Amino acid sequence: MVKVEAIIRPQVLEAVQEALDVLNISGMTVLDVRGMGKQKGVTHTYRGSTYTLSLSAKTKIELVVHDEELEEVISAIQKAAQTGEIGDGKIFVTPVLQAIRIRTGERGDTSLH
Amino acid sequence: MVKVEAIIRPQVLEAVQEALDVLNISGMTVLDVRGMGKQKGVTHTYRGSTYTLSLSAKTKIELVVHDEELEEVISAIQKAAQTGEIGDGKIFVTPVLQAIRIRTGERGDTSLH
Amino acid sequence: MVKVEAIIRPQVLEAVQEALDVLNISGMTVLDVRGMGKQKGVTHTYRGSTYTLSLSAKTKIELVVHDEELEEVISAIQKAAQTGEIGDGKIFVTPVLQAIRIRTGERGDTSLH
Amino acid sequence: MMRRTRLISSLSLLCLSAFSLAQDKAATPAAPAIDKADQVWVIVAAALVLLMTPGLALFYGGMVRRKNVLSTMLHSFIMLGVVSILWVVAGYSIAFGKSTTGWFGGFEYLFGNGISMKDAYPYTEPLGTVSAGAFMLFQMMFAVITPALISGAIAERMKFSGYVLFTSLWSLVVYAPIACWVWNPGGWLFKKGALDFAGGTVVHLASGVSALVICIVLGKRKSVVNNEPILPNNLTTTLLGAGLLWFGWIGFNAGSALGMGDLAVNAFAVTHLAAAAGMIGWLVCEKIRHGKATALGAASGLVAGLVGITPASGFVGLPESMLIGVLAGVICCLAVNLKNKLGYDDSLDVVGVHGVGGMLGAILTGVLASGKINPAVDTALKDNGGRGGLILTQLIAVVTVAAFAMVGTFVILQITKLITGIRATPEEEQLGLDLAHHGEAGYNL
Amino acid sequence: MMRRTRLISSLSLLCLSAFSLAQDKAATPAAPAIDKADQVWVIVAAALVLLMTPGLALFYGGMVRRKNVLSTMLHSFIMLGVVSILWVVAGYSIAFGKSTTGWFGGFEYLFGNGISMKDAYPYTEPLGTVSAGAFMLFQMMFAVITPALISGAIAERMKFSGYVLFTSLWSLVVYAPIACWVWNPGGWLFKKGALDFAGGTVVHLASGVSALVICIVLGKRKSVVNNEPILPNNLTTTLLGAGLLWFGWIGFNAGSALGMGDLAVNAFAVTHLAAAAGMIGWLVCEKIRHGKATALGAASGLVAGLVGITPASGFVGLPESMLIGVLAGVICCLAVNLKNKLGYDDSLDVVGVHGVGGMLGAILTGVLASGKINPAVDTALKDNGGRGGLILTQLIAVVTVAAFAMVGTFVILQITKLITGIRATPEEEQLGLDLAHHGEAGYNL
Amino acid sequence: MMRRTRLISSLSLLCLSAFSLAQDKAATPAAPAIDKADQVWVIVAAALVLLMTPGLALFYGGMVRRKNVLSTMLHSFIMLGVVSILWVVAGYSIAFGKSTTGWFGGFEYLFGNGISMKDAYPYTEPLGTVSAGAFMLFQMMFAVITPALISGAIAERMKFSGYVLFTSLWSLVVYAPIACWVWNPGGWLFKKGALDFAGGTVVHLASGVSALVICIVLGKRKSVVNNEPILPNNLTTTLLGAGLLWFGWIGFNAGSALGMGDLAVNAFAVTHLAAAAGMIGWLVCEKIRHGKATALGAASGLVAGLVGITPASGFVGLPESMLIGVLAGVICCLAVNLKNKLGYDDSLDVVGVHGVGGMLGAILTGVLASGKINPAVDTALKDNGGRGGLILTQLIAVVTVAAFAMVGTFVILQITKLITGIRATPEEEQLGLDLAHHGEAGYNL
């Protein structure tokens, strides 16, 4: 089992969800985050003072998948989330030692979907 | 050291906190997230149009614990967070390479609690 | 590649950003979280009832860096985020298996910055 | 509101004397024509009271949890729809039709029939100086807000259809008769000489005690049972609501003079001072008891002061109003903690503020009302055989109104339970009534 | 608003008769002096209508997505700045200067010249009882809110500079002439005997059909094209806005009596009941069609009821007002779904509510207007040769106003496109107009 | 406000002439009775000004950071409590009791004693046409909002108890005397012929310069020192507040005519136009300087326009009002950046808007006041020996009011520092004053 964490643009979330649906992957956790990177920030004005907030609104999705699903998940996310403009985001893959379904107490691979 | 990430229902947070308190585990970080899974979404109406948002409000807790605490933490969370209905959530365990307490600069196991 | 997760006080975020800038590290994701730890909570009053919320507002930053950058990143964050008072937060380091830049599809080390 | 009309009209007559002198033949004291300035004031006052219901929606809406904010605001807004119509269809006639029994009015105004836009409401003596239409509108706004006040007690757990049915019945079966008793010139409490200038009994006491019954019948919120912390979603909304209530309450009380003269100006002044004193009273009380003066305390205290002064606003002067305000502020601040002791779940403290405050105001009106402010008090004192008698009459008013409202509420609730049900399911409560009942979230930020 | 003035003034004369009797030599019926009470009412009404534009800002602002909330609110607020000035500079003169052609007024009032604060607006017969200044102010508030109504149709995608230029031109070239046709004593529709008490055609129909044109010309929002869910950022704001609109609308309709008499009181009553009935109509309609009564439905329904009653508010009684309200509520509830069928992107349903509701109201006014409420209806019936003729005249008013507004809007849009452009760039739309155009976020919570 | 009364009363006399003619013996010109219509207007205006304080709470509340929103709103709300009471207890007497010295009033009205609800305020000649009670209430609302204006300068860092003590003292020791100087018929500036129709010096200049002193004495916010970005938590709240301020300001300025006649109508018109022009002026200024027209700019600009016109609103006509408005908008837009240059931390720009705008308005009143609008100007010109003399007198008024307010503020602050302290601790500031001082969070969303 691995965890896929993707930082994407908020507006592509729906498309990513659909792409994952096609793979029959439905378990996922979504977070509202702010990202800093190559993308330039947004300027806020306040009575003549301006602040450039370097952080842009991003959405982070986290999904734990079976090792064999990893590649198709990565490519599904990458395609659905890509606009080609700076700021499209990243996908990170991290190891998972254990997964437990709270409702049933099941552990391991079967607890995922 | 391992990191326990649990996605739970917002309303069981208090109960989980209490269960962890019993284990004398007090360090924890909490996030408001939205989850997608088997649980069906909520329908929003807007002037006759309806949108079913597949994401339900969830709470994510993250806590880094010593390896030997892991099992009791898992079982405490699982018991406190369980309602038996679809949507109870998951617990994931991931490896941690290092931990530093910012205040003191301590590293490793002693930096946790 | 490793992921550095730091839980810091919201008010030191700017300082941490600046410290990382000096290291030429610009990619980072920021989350609003609530933390529980040694720091005591805040008391809310509601028509004579009081609730002590054990959770304080914290900011979490996540950044994936090359292994060789790790130490300087840790020390930059630790210095910038330290106030010396209880509640300064933690830095956790976790392994990363893979990184992909969504815009280009690049993988691995070059996808980071 | 009729009681004071007697007075107002005679004052108006005095005021008009400059002109009357010239109109030598206007001698028949019968019908002082409609006075345009009086009517402007009553119409503006009606508009101000209209705004109180959205104000109440905000006041209550800010205090519940995020997931119930729309449901709570709708409880007030829907009254503007439902009760306005019911009032014209039947409520006004029940309250202000010719009353022979003293317990309810007549049926001559059903469906808005025969409410003149030109001539005064016919049953006061002497006649008032605003048209029956203006009087009906002004009274309508009171009928609208009163059941909305109750909604604070059942917030976060009542079924929407049950709420609408309950309040509809309550408006016709509880509110309209009580309004008849106290304000209809043929009403039994009116005739008895009970004093209630702007609704201490009719509006606040009636809604407060009904709130007590309904929150006991409904039972506690799940989250109260589970001792979960319940924090207001948006206190800026509550403060705004309190501000609009204060603004509208000027119309509520000073408009109850049904014309523009010294009574109206005095009512404005005492209303304002009582609100101010109520705010201070509550803040000092909570500062002493809990260590902090809160924004919600300021908002609650000003409302408590306004509730307290309502029945007295046409009968007392400036110093008394500050006393009433500060007492209302302190006592209501203490009273909202009763629910924890007694174990009912009055979500937004309708009992503690409107029930207790309304009762307090009604009694203090008996104690402090002065003929110097309003000659009607002299009449009332004479009719009741002195101060003791007046206070007794006020107590009788309090007890009968409270008893009737409580029994009425209980019976209507049983009927509602049979027809629509009254309580949201635990799942709906958990999800929040906004999404469960209305398919909407208050905020998508 | 002139048509009714005839009546009002004669009523005022009647009311004043008590005094007039005494003033034996006030025989020349020419100029009833300014009546202070009437003027107080009109001035207060003007202030109430002023508040409607912030109310509209909230009503609309709550419905868009978070990233466009300030942009949407500014669409209304900026009209308070720009149109107020334009109205004094030229709009009032175009609308209410002496009209010989019947299509537009004169130029005598350019730059606010010659608008008396002491004497009545000179072209009505008999003269009104409020000063020309008060009349101009009251009318100004109508001129301000009408283009702001349109802004709901173009929310979340129009360029700010283009919006300001468009509405400025529209105010002078579309609104002012239509106001002349319908309300200027020399206007061709006024002379023809068309009835529009407070702006069913001038305000709601004109803005509604202009909204249709502008949202077709602008094209759909990217997110509508992409079928992304669009959820309102803050419905508590929308409810507050609806409450303020209701409050202000009392001034809008009852103030259109231009004085305080039975017409004003009646207008208040029918306005209020129509709003109440509209709310209920919409809620029942959506409950049946979609299974849930919503908070947005309550807010939308009350506005629909208010739109529907606007042209009729000086001509119908209580029962008719409830009928108009409920019809407006139900029909507008159905009409807002037209856009999905017909494929235009009317962001906040200006067409469905103001276009459809305004048209409905104008026609129902022809059908239901009664001489019992307002003798001016008898005149209108006589002038038009009976009920059928009156309805025909109302239809003619609807068609010509709609046609003129649509053509005018289309032409002005082409000019605006050339000068400033009209559409935000896709990037701006994506980022949100608040940050893109104004450098601000609505909320930093 | 007295100065204009002279005029108003004579106008009223004229207006009443139709009736007076009939009342042959009403010859003694002494006391025109209370005029009901005038009193309705003043009472409504008082209610409108009452609403301005909640409006200000919203205006300011939206601009601070989330963690201080309640604290900031309370700064305004608490004034409705504390100053209302203080005004009746002593402030009114100090300001409007019989003044022999010209520097302060008398003690005859302490504890609300002797303020008649029936007869006019006794010291104007001729007497006004509204009761002393109505006059006292109208003035009370001014006394309430003035210290609340100052609170914008100290937002996010002042100790709550210190704030309450400071404003209480300020209200009695600074505000009430200045009101005496300018508006009491025995006040020295009043007698000198200084013109201030609705409070350019008394309200805006006095609060603006006091704000400067207090924010210098308090020192900067920690986050300003640290150069952290400070973004407004909710600009929709600020816009709503600005809308309510505009609405209420109609009462503030047009109500200052203390009756309903051409002066009141004119004041409404010029107030509205100045607000509109102020909005446009500010937006154009910031568009040129910073490239974007902002929502906060629109809100700030309309307030600046309103501040600018306040002293002039009874003395200038339509074109002058647009000029004043646009100048106020542009100059205040530039002035708010002074603080960055001069290094004081005026959190919400009270100095830049109220101080600078109030000064500008007072001077422009001297330059533009016209006898055509208000005969009182002719008297003032004569008394001062022409235009130059009048301008000089205005300057004297500005300088003395500013000097007195600054010194008074400084001294009161020292006293407050000793008794309660004035500054929140760094920890409280960090946590946010809402939780630190009041134990509440504005939003739990």
Ligand SMILES: Nc1ncnc2c1ncn2[C@@H]1O[C@H](COP(=O)(O)OP(=O)(O)O)[C@@H](O)[C@H]1O
């Ligand atoms: N090293 C990193 N660690 C964590 N998050 C990152 C990192 N680099 C980028 N991000 C996230 O990805 C987002 C997009 O990155 P950016 O550099 O702006 O564009 P791109 O990925 O297209 O080159 C950022 O806003 C941030 O949230």
Ligand SMILES: Nc1ncnc2c1ncn2[C@@H]1O[C@H](COP(=O)(O)OP(=O)(O)O)[C@@H](O)[C@H]1O
């Ligand atoms: N594979 C996964 N990766 C990450 N989060 C998941 C995954 N599966 C489920 N979740 C999270 O757990 C929550 C509950 O899952 P769900 O399938 O609805 O119920 P249950 O866990 O009871 O079977 C989801 O809302 C989501 O936040």
Ligand SMILES: Nc1ncnc2c1ncn2[C@@H]1O[C@H](COP(=O)(O)OP(=O)(O)O)[C@@H](O)[C@H]1O
């Ligand atoms: N074991 C842990 N796992 C996850 N987060 C933790 C843990 N311990 C502390 N934290 C986070 O770090 C924050 C600061 O910790 P705290 O114990 O209050 O102070 P300090 O780190 O200075 O000792 C907490 O609010 C919480 O968000």
